[in-house]
Amino acid sequence: MEWQAEGTVIVRRAHGENAVIIEVMTAEFGRHAGLVPGGASRKRAALLQPGSRLSLRWRARLDDQLGIFTAEPARARPGLLAEPLALAGLNAVCAMLAFALPERDAHPGLALATESLLDRMDQGADWAEDYLHWELRLLDEMGLGLDLHDCAVTGAREGLAYVSPRSGRAVSRQGAGEWADRLLPLPALLGGAGDNRGNGLAEGLAITGHFLNARLAHDLVGKPLPAARDRLIRRLIDVRPE
Numbered sequence: 185m186e187w188q189a190e191g192t193v194i195v196r197r198a199h200g201e202n203a204v205i206i207e208v209m210t211a212e213f214g215r216h217a218g219l220v221p222g223g224a225s226r227k228r229a230a231l232l233q234p235g236s237r238l239s240l241r242w243r244a245r246l247d248d249q250l251g252i253f254t255a256e257p258a259r260a261r262p263g264l265l266a267e268p269l270a271l272a273g274l275n276a277v278c279a280m281l282a283f284a285l286p287e288r289d290a291h292p293g294l295a296l297a298t299e300s301l302l303d304r305m306d307q308g309a310d311w312a313e314d315y316l317h318w319e320l321r322l323l324d325e326m327g328l329g330l331d332l333h334d335c336a337v338t339g340a341r342e343g344l345a346y347v348s349p350r351s352g353r354a355v356s357r358q359g360a361g362e363w364a365d366r367l368l369p370l371p372a373l374l375g376g377a378g379d380n381r382g383n384g385l386a387e388g389l390a391i392t393g394h395f396l397n398a399r400l401a402h403d404l405v406g407k408p409l410p411a412a413r414d415r416l417i418r419r420l421i422d423v424r425p426e
Contacts, residue, residue, distance in 0.1 A: 185251070186243045189213060190258050192299065193234050194278040198224060206232055206253065207282060208240060211295040215285040218242050218253035231257055234278045235264040235302060263306035270305045272416045273315060277301065279410035280319075284326055284400060294325045312385055312420050313373055319392040320374075328352075328399040330391070332375055335359045343377050346370055347391050349398075368394060386421045393417065 191208035194215070199205045204223035208216055218240075223232050231238070237259040244251030264274045277298060285291065301318050304311040323329050330352040334341045337359030346355040346367035354376075360367055368391050370376030371384035393413075401409045 185245070185247045185249075186241070187213060188239075188241045190237060191216070191240055192237045192302065193232055194281050196232050196234060204232060205250070206255075207287075208238065208253075209281055209285075209295055209298055210240070210290075211292040212290060213242075214288050214290040214295075215281060216242065216288055218251045220253050220255055223255075231255065233265070235261045235274045235306075237261070237299070261302060261306035263308055264302065267308065269419055270308070272412070272419050273305045273311065274302065275412040276315075276410070276416035277318070279412040280322060283405065283410050284322060291325045294321055297321050313388075315416075315420070316373070316385065316388045316392060319389070319396065323392065323395055323400070326400055326404065328395060328404070330354075330395065332370065344370055345376055349394055352395060352399075389417050389420065 189210045189212045191210035193206050194209050195207035195217075197205050199219060202224050203219055203221050205217060205219055206223070210216060220228070220232060222228060232255065236257070238255045239258045241254040242251050264270050281298065297318055301311060301314050304314055320330065330347065332344065332347065332354045334354065335344060335356040336348055336351060336353030338356055340356050340358070343356040343358065344354040345357045346360050346364060347353070347370050348355055349366075349368055354370060355367055357364075369387050370391070371387040373384050374388050374391070396409055396413075401407065
Protein backbone atom coordinates (compact mmCIF):
# COMPACT_ATOMS: atom_id res chain seq x y z
CA MET A 185 0.00 0.00 0.00
CA GLU A 186 1.39 3.40 -0.95
CA TRP A 187 0.39 7.01 -1.60
CA GLN A 188 2.00 10.40 -2.16
CA ALA A 189 0.54 13.76 -1.15
CA GLU A 190 1.24 16.98 0.71
CA GLY A 191 0.06 17.42 4.28
CA THR A 192 0.55 19.47 7.43
CA VAL A 193 1.83 17.95 10.67
CA ILE A 194 -0.74 18.16 13.47
CA VAL A 195 0.74 15.67 15.98
CA ARG A 196 4.32 14.60 16.67
CA ARG A 197 5.33 12.10 19.36
CA ALA A 198 8.48 10.15 20.10
CA HIS A 199 8.73 6.46 19.24
CA GLY A 200 11.73 4.65 20.64
CA GLU A 201 15.12 6.34 20.62
CA ASN A 202 15.38 7.57 17.05
CA ALA A 203 11.94 7.54 15.41
CA VAL A 204 8.81 9.67 15.73
CA ILE A 205 5.19 9.10 14.84
CA ILE A 206 3.51 12.00 13.10
CA GLU A 207 -0.10 12.62 12.21
CA VAL A 208 -0.73 14.81 9.21
CA MET A 209 -3.78 16.50 7.73
CA THR A 210 -4.08 15.84 4.00
CA ALA A 211 -6.82 16.75 1.55
CA GLU A 212 -6.81 13.31 -0.07
CA PHE A 213 -6.37 10.96 2.89
CA GLY A 214 -7.60 12.95 5.89
CA ARG A 215 -5.87 12.66 9.24
CA HIS A 216 -3.21 10.04 8.67
CA ALA A 217 -0.47 8.68 10.94
CA GLY A 218 2.87 7.13 10.10
CA LEU A 219 6.32 6.37 11.47
CA VAL A 220 9.33 8.49 10.48
CA PRO A 221 12.57 6.54 11.08
CA GLY A 222 15.31 8.88 12.26
CA GLY A 223 12.76 11.62 12.86
CA ALA A 224 14.05 12.28 16.38
CA SER A 225 17.40 13.56 15.10
CA ARG A 226 18.26 17.22 15.60
CA LYS A 227 18.39 17.72 11.84
CA ARG A 228 14.88 16.36 11.28
CA ALA A 229 13.20 17.78 14.38
CA ALA A 230 12.36 21.20 12.91
CA LEU A 231 10.99 19.62 9.74
CA LEU A 232 8.49 17.50 11.65
CA GLN A 233 7.08 20.15 13.99
CA PRO A 234 3.30 20.73 14.01
CA GLY A 235 2.38 23.34 11.42
CA SER A 236 5.04 22.30 8.91
CA ARG A 237 3.74 21.38 5.46
CA LEU A 238 5.45 18.32 4.01
CA SER A 239 5.70 16.40 0.80
CA LEU A 240 4.91 12.86 1.92
CA ARG A 241 5.17 9.31 0.74
CA TRP A 242 3.44 6.67 2.88
CA ARG A 243 4.07 2.96 2.53
CA ALA A 244 2.84 -0.14 4.36
CA ARG A 245 2.48 -3.84 3.63
CA LEU A 246 -1.20 -3.76 4.61
CA ASP A 247 -3.68 -0.90 4.54
CA ASP A 248 -4.49 -1.13 8.25
CA GLN A 249 -0.84 -0.89 9.38
CA LEU A 250 0.75 2.26 10.80
CA GLY A 251 3.10 2.48 7.83
CA ILE A 252 6.23 4.53 7.23
CA PHE A 253 6.48 8.13 6.04
CA THR A 254 9.19 9.56 3.86
CA ALA A 255 8.95 13.32 4.39
CA GLU A 256 10.49 16.32 2.64
CA PRO A 257 9.80 20.01 3.29
CA ALA A 258 7.07 21.62 1.19
CA ARG A 259 6.48 24.89 3.06
CA ALA A 260 7.84 26.10 6.39
CA ARG A 261 5.75 28.33 8.63
CA PRO A 262 8.28 29.97 10.98
CA GLY A 263 5.79 32.67 12.01
CA LEU A 264 3.72 30.10 13.88
CA LEU A 265 6.47 29.66 16.44
CA ALA A 266 7.64 33.26 16.57
CA GLU A 267 4.56 34.88 18.13
CA PRO A 268 2.67 33.64 21.23
CA LEU A 269 -0.84 34.16 19.83
CA ALA A 270 0.00 32.35 16.58
CA LEU A 271 1.50 29.47 18.58
CA ALA A 272 -1.67 29.27 20.68
CA GLY A 273 -3.70 29.24 17.46
CA LEU A 274 -1.56 26.47 15.98
CA ASN A 275 -1.89 24.38 19.15
CA ALA A 276 -5.68 24.80 19.17
CA VAL A 277 -6.14 23.94 15.49
CA CYS A 278 -3.94 20.85 15.71
CA ALA A 279 -5.58 19.68 18.93
CA MET A 280 -9.09 20.15 17.54
CA LEU A 281 -8.29 18.24 14.34
CA ALA A 282 -6.75 15.35 16.26
CA PHE A 283 -9.72 15.38 18.64
CA ALA A 284 -12.51 15.53 16.09
CA LEU A 285 -11.45 13.77 12.91
CA PRO A 286 -11.65 10.01 12.47
CA GLU A 287 -8.35 8.72 11.12
CA ARG A 288 -8.14 8.37 7.32
CA ASP A 289 -11.50 10.07 6.75
CA ALA A 290 -10.95 12.63 3.97
CA HIS A 291 -12.27 16.18 4.44
CA PRO A 292 -10.76 18.14 1.55
CA GLY A 293 -12.73 21.31 2.23
CA LEU A 294 -11.65 21.39 5.87
CA ALA A 295 -8.06 20.63 4.86
CA LEU A 296 -8.06 23.62 2.49
CA ALA A 297 -9.60 25.88 5.15
CA THR A 298 -6.99 24.71 7.66
CA GLU A 299 -4.08 25.46 5.30
CA SER A 300 -5.49 28.93 4.64
CA LEU A 301 -5.91 29.64 8.36
CA LEU A 302 -2.40 28.46 9.23
CA ASP A 303 -0.96 30.58 6.43
CA ARG A 304 -2.68 33.68 7.82
CA MET A 305 -1.39 32.90 11.30
CA ASP A 306 2.10 32.45 9.89
CA GLN A 307 1.93 35.78 8.04
CA GLY A 308 0.91 37.73 11.11
CA ALA A 309 -2.49 38.71 9.68
CA ASP A 310 -5.54 39.42 11.84
CA TRP A 311 -6.95 35.90 11.82
CA ALA A 312 -9.32 35.85 14.82
CA GLU A 313 -12.49 35.92 12.71
CA ASP A 314 -10.95 33.37 10.33
CA TYR A 315 -10.57 31.03 13.30
CA LEU A 316 -14.24 31.51 14.22
CA HIS A 317 -15.31 30.59 10.67
CA TRP A 318 -12.93 27.62 10.79
CA GLU A 319 -14.74 26.28 13.86
CA LEU A 320 -18.04 26.65 12.01
CA ARG A 321 -16.53 24.69 9.13
CA LEU A 322 -15.35 21.99 11.53
CA LEU A 323 -18.90 21.61 12.87
CA ASP A 324 -20.20 21.36 9.30
CA GLU A 325 -17.66 18.68 8.39
CA MET A 326 -18.63 16.63 11.44
CA GLY A 327 -22.29 16.73 10.37
CA LEU A 328 -23.12 19.15 13.19
CA GLY A 329 -23.48 22.35 11.20
CA LEU A 330 -25.63 25.31 12.26
CA ASP A 331 -28.41 26.85 10.17
CA LEU A 332 -28.10 30.63 10.36
CA HIS A 333 -29.98 31.48 7.16
CA ASP A 334 -33.57 31.93 8.37
CA CYS A 335 -35.63 32.06 11.53
CA ALA A 336 -36.60 28.71 13.00
CA VAL A 337 -39.89 30.19 14.25
CA THR A 338 -41.12 32.57 11.53
CA GLY A 339 -39.04 31.56 8.50
CA ALA A 340 -37.91 35.18 8.06
CA ARG A 341 -34.45 35.90 6.67
CA GLU A 342 -34.26 39.44 8.11
CA GLY A 343 -33.73 40.55 11.68
CA LEU A 344 -31.96 37.37 12.79
CA ALA A 345 -30.73 38.09 16.30
CA TYR A 346 -30.22 34.80 18.14
CA VAL A 347 -29.29 31.13 17.85
CA SER A 348 -31.21 28.36 19.56
CA PRO A 349 -28.81 26.45 21.86
CA ARG A 350 -30.80 23.28 21.24
CA SER A 351 -31.40 23.23 17.49
CA GLY A 352 -28.57 25.41 16.18
CA ARG A 353 -31.13 27.40 14.15
CA ALA A 354 -31.20 31.18 13.87
CA VAL A 355 -34.07 33.04 15.52
CA SER A 356 -35.30 36.54 14.71
CA ARG A 357 -36.13 39.20 17.30
CA GLN A 358 -39.82 38.70 16.56
CA GLY A 359 -39.55 34.93 16.77
CA ALA A 360 -37.60 35.00 20.05
CA GLY A 361 -40.24 36.90 22.00
CA GLU A 362 -40.05 36.23 25.74
CA TRP A 363 -37.50 33.46 25.16
CA ALA A 364 -34.74 35.86 24.06
CA ASP A 365 -32.78 35.59 27.32
CA ARG A 366 -32.48 31.82 26.83
CA LEU A 367 -30.95 32.13 23.35
CA LEU A 368 -27.42 32.81 22.19
CA PRO A 369 -26.93 36.29 20.68
CA LEU A 370 -26.02 36.18 16.98
CA PRO A 371 -23.33 38.80 16.25
CA ALA A 372 -23.13 40.88 13.10
CA LEU A 373 -19.96 39.10 11.94
CA LEU A 374 -22.09 35.95 11.57
CA GLY A 375 -24.92 37.78 9.83
CA GLY A 376 -26.85 38.77 12.94
CA ALA A 377 -28.93 41.92 13.18
CA GLY A 378 -29.84 41.72 16.85
CA ASP A 379 -28.93 43.63 19.97
CA ASN A 380 -25.54 42.14 20.72
CA ARG A 381 -24.65 41.99 24.37
CA GLY A 382 -20.96 42.80 24.01
CA ASN A 383 -17.92 41.56 22.12
CA GLY A 384 -19.01 40.25 18.69
CA LEU A 385 -16.06 37.88 18.39
CA ALA A 386 -16.69 36.58 21.90
CA GLU A 387 -20.36 36.00 21.07
CA GLY A 388 -19.43 34.11 17.89
CA LEU A 389 -16.94 31.92 19.75
CA ALA A 390 -19.53 31.33 22.47
CA ILE A 391 -21.86 29.94 19.80
CA THR A 392 -19.26 27.59 18.30
CA GLY A 393 -18.00 26.68 21.76
CA HIS A 394 -21.48 25.70 22.92
CA PHE A 395 -22.05 23.34 20.00
CA LEU A 396 -18.50 21.98 20.01
CA ASN A 397 -18.99 21.07 23.67
CA ALA A 398 -22.58 19.82 23.47
CA ARG A 399 -22.60 18.07 20.10
CA LEU A 400 -19.00 17.16 19.30
CA ALA A 401 -17.36 16.57 22.68
CA HIS A 402 -20.33 15.26 24.66
CA ASP A 403 -22.46 13.49 22.04
CA LEU A 404 -19.93 12.36 19.43
CA VAL A 405 -16.48 11.95 21.00
CA GLY A 406 -17.41 11.40 24.64
CA LYS A 407 -14.68 13.47 26.29
CA PRO A 408 -13.97 17.16 26.94
CA LEU A 409 -12.64 19.50 24.28
CA PRO A 410 -8.85 19.97 24.24
CA ALA A 411 -7.61 22.54 26.76
CA ALA A 412 -5.67 24.20 23.93
CA ARG A 413 -8.93 25.60 22.55
CA ASP A 414 -9.88 27.22 25.86
CA ARG A 415 -6.44 28.78 26.14
CA LEU A 416 -6.73 30.25 22.64
CA ILE A 417 -10.24 31.63 23.20
CA ARG A 418 -9.10 33.45 26.35
CA ARG A 419 -6.22 34.99 24.41
CA LEU A 420 -8.37 36.03 21.46
CA ILE A 421 -10.95 37.73 23.65
CA ASP A 422 -8.31 39.44 25.81
CA VAL A 423 -6.45 40.93 22.83
CA ARG A 424 -9.61 42.17 21.04
CA PRO A 425 -11.64 44.05 23.65
CA GLU A 426 -14.69 45.98 22.46
